[in-house]
Amino acid sequence: MRLKMRYGWVCGLLLFGCETPQTEQSADLTVPVTVQPVGLGTIESVVTSTGTLRPVQEAIIVTEARGFLSLGILAEGRKPTEGLAVQQGEVIARLKNEELVVGARLESRKLAVKNMRKTLDEKEVLVERGLVTQIEAETARKDLVDAQSDYDDALVQIKKTKVTAPISGVLSEFTDATEKTLVDEGTQICRIVDFSQVLVDLQIPNSQIRHIELDQPVRVIDYSYPDEVFDGKISVVDPVVDPTTRTFRAVAVVDNPKGLLRPGMFVKAEIVVESHADVVLVPRELVLMRGNREVVFVEESARAQMREIATGLEDEKFVEVLKGVDEGERLITSNYETLRSRTRVSVAGTEE
Known part of the structure; x- marks a missing residue:
């Protein structure tokens, strides 16, 4: 019995000794990556709704x-x-x-x-x-x-x-x-229809109405003119919920200088409820969850560095970073999903 236990202990040492070189080799593995500099930009929080146009008078x-x-x-x-x-x-x-x-x-x-x-x-x-x-x-x-x-x-x-x-x-x-x-x-x-400006009635969900105020900027997009954006502002916010739709009514008045918008058109409207300019932005797909932390990877001296970040506003493409990375740092944009901090990396187009 004692001999079997000693034999098992010896085998364990042998196995451990065999794994050590492989682990060290993994630690020295170099991962090819691409990078882009962290930049500044403007990001907005918007409430999206749809509605039908009607003439202003x-x-x-x-x-x-x-x-x-x-x-x-x-x-x-x-x-x-x-x-x-x-x-x-x-x-x-x-x-x-x-x-x-x-x-x-x-x-x-x-x-x-x-x-x-x-x-x-x-x-x-x-x-x-x-x-x-x-x-x-x-x-x-x-x-x-x-x-x-x-x-x-x-x-x-x-x-x-x-x-x-x-x-x-x-x-x-x-x-x-x-x-x-x-x-x-x-x-x-x-x-006689005056559509130098048009009105659009919007339905605002109960969860969003607290964000809607008079004179907030509105962008209107008509699917017939995908390259055109029509600017307007909120002119009415109804304080009473519609018992049928369980939504609040808001009205936007929209400039129509070219006369492209016509009464009866169905449009999409984006109400800008908050806007931050000249802030650090990173593509949202580069933000990873590690545990309960939001992190990104940056490249420093041919090593991947994991940075925990604090985030602010988000849109469909970008996330505002309040803390964790600075403008100009080299953000890793490929092969980042499996990276660990201090992993060796080679940046495409550079010599190590």
Whole structure:
């Protein structure tokens, strides 16, 4: 029994002695790697949502009188039709209504105002001379007010025969009525849509609403224009949760200088809730978990050095490093998964 135990102990020594050279050889193994310098950059924390665009303002244009339709001429010399731009105040159409014009008696009412004003001036002079009473002057003043009111009413009636654009925008849903067609009061002529800016309604999850504030920058991306980014900002944050979707509503107003965005488009929006500039960034795939620590490997004097790091913001590509590596250090970017601290490395393109 004693002999067997001694034999086992001797064999153990022999085995241990046989493994020692192999372990030392592993320790001297050189791993080929690539490196890149640690750089500075800007990183953002964003909340992503989607939504449908709507115009920042629009107007439905209807007739305010009955008459025969006659289309106006826009500034560019063309008659209004769908898709053309129109400026606020431009005449879209006119309505010919002789009865309305005659009934307004515009010229006669204008003359009445002129006469009443002259009469009042005369009465005021006579009052100063003591030739008429103040009551007569007040009566003349009342007559002038009434005449002016009648004239203003006539102007309103005449103005109803001219259909003008209340806002600048693009004509849409233009009437099928042709020239000289008799149209009734309340007939829709067109819709004017202003999309120099557009609005997008966003649904924000309960877990993210605490990060959303007014005037935060927003980037909007439409899948039809993958190379275009449209800038905007948060204009509304609804404090009440939607009982149907269990989300909060936020509204972003987005600049649309080229007119590429159109109402009804479905877009992606990124709300920038935090941004850090000129900070140390490393590619997120290079950050490893060793135990409960986040680490990266850097190359120093042909050795891999494991660095524990403290991280900040993250995005899809990069991680902000608050502590652990500095700008300019040589970050190992290949064969890093199995490295240990002090492992010998050879950097591609250099001679050891």
